[in-house]
Amino acid sequence: MTGSTKTEEPKILNADDSRTKLLNAAIKKSKGRPDALIQVLHTAQGMFGYLPLEVIRHIAHALHLPASRVYGVVTFYHFFSLKQKGEHTCLVCTGTACYVKGAQEILDQIEDHYHLKPGQVTEDNKLGIQVARCLGACGLAPAVVIDDEVIPKLNPEDTQSVIDSKTGAA
Amino acid sequence: MDYHEFEELSAKLKTQESMNSHKICVCCGAGCLSSGSEKILTDLQSRVKEQGLEDKIKVSASGCMGPCNQGPLVKIKPDETIYETVSSENLDTILDQHVKQQKPVPELMLFHEFRDTPYTNALEDPFFKEQHKIVLHNCGNIDPESIDEYIAVGGYRALARAINLLSPEEVIAEIKHSRLRGRGGAGFPTGLKFETVYKYVADQKYVVCNGDEGDPGAFMDRSVLEGDPHRVIEGMVIAAYAVGASQGFAYIRGEYPTAISRFETAIKQARKLGLLGKSVMNSSFAFDIEIRIGAGAFVCGEETALCASIEGKRGTPRPRPPYPAESGLWGKPTLINNVETLANIAPIIEHGGEWYTQLGTTKSAGTKVFALAGKVQYSGLIEVPMGTSLRKIIFDIGGGIQDGKKFKAAQTGGPSGGCIPEQHLDTPVDYESLAELGSIMGSGGLIVMDETSNMIDVAKYFMEFCMDESCGKCVPCRVGTKQLYDMLDRIVTGKAVQRDLDLLKQLAVMVKECSLCGLGMSAPNPLLSTLRYFHEEYDEQIRKNEILLQANG
Known part of the structure; x- marks a missing residue:
């Protein structure tokens, strides 16, 4: 997060870009109230998939907050990410019911096959692995979500084949 | 209207x-x-x-x-x-x-x-x-996105009654009479909380619906918000009328997009019919609700942290008093109630406090919703009168253990609760009896474990959760949970000896007694309860470790 990222990072915000317009609309709707910060960050991450520093600075300026305060909020909450996510995301639920029914085995399988730990993305940026505290779908344990599709009662042994078929990887 | x-x-x-x-x-x-x-x-x-x-x-x-x-x-x-x-x-x-x-x-x-x-x-x-549905009465029977269906089954009648026929004092008296207690876990008497907020004089008061259901293995609030959002809104409006609040916030987890969108639809429908807004049911009472989407932080379920998060800040707790009832959102008196608590308000106003006390035990009236999951035959969402035994819940309702395995423990209260063994299965479930067993009621997550579960591993799982979720503000929780996790890891990986086990117990008690908020104060509960009921597993592991360590010099 030093000067070097500033120069290397391609410019993301662009007044003609629809994503930027939607973000600015959300900021406008909040009337610049600092308490709207988390809601504005939700919108921003929804638009860009993550929260690059440029966006953080932009939001800080618009809501009259120090950039450090916005950065502090972004890093406090699990939901927000400073890094770009993979093209496909596999979210493994590690809630208690899923844990009791083998969520760790699923994570082990993923680590074996893709060499990915939670929070990591493959080198070609195709697949990212995330963990969820609890999806609240405990009746379907163990559950994973691949690109918004819930895969219920996943047998850990099928982890690789399911991920491959859903993400189109060979 | x-x-x-x-x-x-x-x-x-x-x-x-x-x-x-x-x-x-x-x-x-x-x-x-x-x-x-x-x-x-x-x-x-x-x-x-x-x-x-x-x-x-x-x-x-x-x-x-x-x-x-x-x-x-x-x-x-x-x-x-x-x-x-x-x-x-x-x-x-x-x-x-x-x-x-x-x-x-x-x-x-x-x-x-x-x-x-x-x-x-x-x-x-x-x-x-064996169930008795009050909170879930409409859940599964009406379309959550239709205010017409909600009104057709008697919805918003309690609100109409409260605003037109009862004074705020009478609403509070009815809630006090019902002996309803907070369903978020701690069990504080709801009527008393209403009264406290009511008594403070302020130009602005708030009502907050706490839908930050962070316990892993819990999906009660989610189901209520998704299945009957109008019931929660009605509860919030009645609560606001009783305490004199004009603005409400519904804090819902970001992980629950369906709950958020259905709640949003419900708010719009209620506004359109004049059940929310500048003049609720054509009266002089004004109240509206805004949704705040959580961003994934377990500690935000704690009420002072929740207030910070609604204000757009890092969700760190602060010492109490002052309680939010006196100084909550932006320093104003704030009533904070859990989703399930609020869902109980309308039926109590409609049928009377006396009716509610007919269910449950003397100290804990009414019903409790549980999310039954884990190695139980039929997982799902259930609601039983307070005082129902765990055995009835797990074996009669839940159909017993899957795959013919043996029951080992029931985990209640998530990372703040404990594991209850076979010999206590007949205990009637209420706030006091669960606390006596070293667990807590919690928000209602109930995970069943069978003989294949290793209890040291379970303790480690919950400690890892608390370590990750500690907000870092106070030392006992920030450092203590990390140390406890490392010690448990050393036990599991064969590096710990008897002395480590003694240290583990000491530190667990220290973290429990010295932490700032509920997260730290209850983080050692799963560990302490497994030490209490499954001590032999720890002893055996330590014995194995010591033999191996000696053999390896």
Whole structure:
């Protein structure tokens, strides 16, 4: 997060870009109230998939907050990410019911096959692995979500084949 | 809309509903949606339309029906027959045989694999028979996105009664009389909380609905918000009327997009009918609700951290007092209640506090919703009177343990609770009895573990959770949970000896007694309860470690 990222990072915000317009609309709707910060960050991450520093600075300026305060909020909450996510995301639920029914085995399988730990993305940026505290779908344990599709009662042994078929990887 | 206009609307909608010969509900709770119930709903709707049955049969989405691992579920009313794992293929059979020819189809009914003869009226099945639904009364029976259906089953009548016939003091008296206690976990008397906020004089007061259901293994609040959002809104408006608040916030987890969108729809519908806004039911009382989406931080369930998060800050707690009832959001008196607590308000106002006390135990009145999951035969969402025994919940309602395995422990209260062993299964479940057992009621997550679960590993799992979720503000929690986790890891990986176990116990007590907020104060509970009931597992592991370490010099 030093000067070097500033120069290397391609410019993301662009007044003609629809994503930027939607973000600015959300900021406008909040009337610049600092308490709207988390809601504005939700919108921003929804638009860009993550929260690059440029966006953080932009939001800080618009809501009259120090950039450090916005950065502090972004890093406090699990939901927000400073890094770009993979093209496909596999979210493994590690809630208690899923844990009791083998969520760790699923994570082990993923680590074996893709060499990915939670929070990591493959080198070609195709697949990212995330963990969820609890999806609240405990009746379907163990559950994973691949690109918004819930895969219920996943047998850990099928982890690789399911991920491959859903993400189109060979 | 004033009182009389509302009464007229209510009567009209009720008559309209009774015109249908059948109502078919397709469960669109989180579990069933994940099993593909949305497609079942659209398929069913188009088939009913194709066959020209729209005038007689109403098809609608509904909230969670309960037995989540048998989904997608479809319920035929008024017969109360539930069909399980419904597919587009067997929809025709259900329509032709049950709806058109009045011949229910046993081989497709709920639990047909487990019962000799499945129950045509699902309410007679042991899974439902032992339950008593107050909070979940409408869940699975009405369309959560239709305010008309909610009003048709008597919704918003309690609000109409409160605003037009009762003073705020009378509403508070009724809640106090009901002996309702906070369903978020700590069990603080709700009426007393109402009264405290009411007594403070301020130019602005707030009502907050705490829907930051962070316990892993809990999905009660989610199901209520998704299945009957108007009930929560009605509870919030009545609460606001009682304490004198004009602004409400519903804080809902970001992980629950369906709950957020349904709650948003419900707010819009309520505004349109004048049940929210500048003049609620044409009275001088003004109240509106804004949704705040959580961003994934377990500590935000703690009320002072929740306030910080609503204000757009890092969700770190602060010492109490002052309690939010005196100084909450932006320093103003704030009433914070859990989703389930708020869902109890309307029925209490409608039927009276006395009615509510007829259920439950002397100290804990009413019912409690539990999310039953883990190695139990029928996982799902249930509601039982307070004081029901764990054995009844797990074995009579839940059908016992899966795959013929032996029961080992029931975990209540999530990362703040504990593990309850076989010998205490007959304890009636209420706030006090669970605390005596070293666990807590918590928000209602109930995870069943069988003989294959290693209890040291369970303790380590929860400690890892608390370590990750510690906000870092106070040292006992930030450093203590990390040290406890490392010690547990050393035990599991064969590096710890007896001295480490003694240190572990000391540190656990220290973290419990010295932490700033509930997260740290209860973080050692899972560890302490496994030490209490499954000590032999720790002893055995330590003995193994010591032998191995000696052998390796």
